[in-house]
Amino acid sequence: MNAKNTCPEYAARLRTASDLINKVNYEIKRGSLARKKLVWLELTGCSGNIISLLDGSNPGFKYLVSMMCDLIFSNSLMASEGEAAMERLFGIPDNEFILAVEGAVSTRNNGLYNVIGRFRGEPVTALKAIRILGERASHVIAVGACASHGGTSAAKPNPARCVGIQSLLKRRVIKLPGCPCHPDWFLGTLAHILLYGEPELDDRDRPLLFYSTLIHDRCPRRSFFDQGIFAKKLGESTCMFKLGCRGPVTRIDCPIRKWNQYVNWPIGDDTPCIGCAQFGFPDQMEPFITYNTTRGVRK
């Protein structure tokens, strides 16, 4: 979508994250807002969300760690290692940090399927880490599908018995499902927490800022759906409903925000939405693509 020729509402939506972050920047420079500590915990997943965050451009990751927050722990990015890193993680005072979690929690064999480090000679499982830090943080954000609801880590047959972090915590967890989470969804939510506290959430604890509308309702190919003009194979520029597009059941703003620094998104590249930002992904969003369907209905 060309930002210069777009609808004002869409243009404003595209700026939600950056507007919030600019406000944070302004308030911090004025001295009316203090930077807060951020812990980024990687549990049972693929580290895709931290990679996605590093791809953020509005602002970039450098801005996040230098201007908005004090990044206390991220096992992928921090300089400390081993015992020193664990000291830093568990030495953080209660209620003074925001906890961002990516990856599900392996629960089998008391969590031993995923050990994230050793502390004072004892293995620290993902299960133990989330139980301790999840109760101590001021806010908990589940970043990506796995942390939000189990996601790919909990896909059948789920040998490690992975679960989303909410099922292990007796507190509200802000959920940002997506595989991966868009940098703007996380940074915008974080900025909102810093400025105003918890953003308005839907009944499944997703920020309405980003998760209020179905992909289907903003899809540039919606008119094809309404008229029953369906793609028969990948590469066609009509509605991919018959190929298995999950846009009609997925609430997220991909049609506006797009990916890879607002360049494109799956449907813009003739690929159906696979519902990665919907609860139940991936098992309940399958089949991702099918050609054997109701196309050419016989009477």
Add this chain to the structure above:
Amino acid sequence: MNGHDNDVSRRILKLAAESEYCLDLYCWTPCIYKKNVILNQLRYKLREIAYLSNFVCLKASPVQGCFAEDPDQNEKVFTPEDLAKFNGLDGNPAYVAVNGMVYDVTNNAAWAAASHFGLQAGKDLTNEFASCHAGQPILSKLKAVGKLVR
């Protein structure tokens, strides 16, 4: 061909020319919203062309439309085995049963590829519906095609 038919032919040719113009406009317009407006215009023109063509064809050969409504459709009775055939695969329509009624979800947006949150069409989904959609006005919006008997 009488004068009336000439008028119809001229109108079809005009609509075709206007459609060509719309297509050019569509290609040159960067704004996605204007594109949608143009697509809507194209849709109306195509509808009119289809209507006029049908009018001419019907005059030449008055046949019944392929999609004539079956007045007894809601009285159709499906056994679970019958229903299983309407699974949305191999070109078949996608039907599901809820509370003894059979509904057509072939073109329902939430049933892409005849599946919905891991459920496949062609089955009695009464329990699944109750666990997720109890109290929601969903069934009234679906087309009922018959009854399920056991």
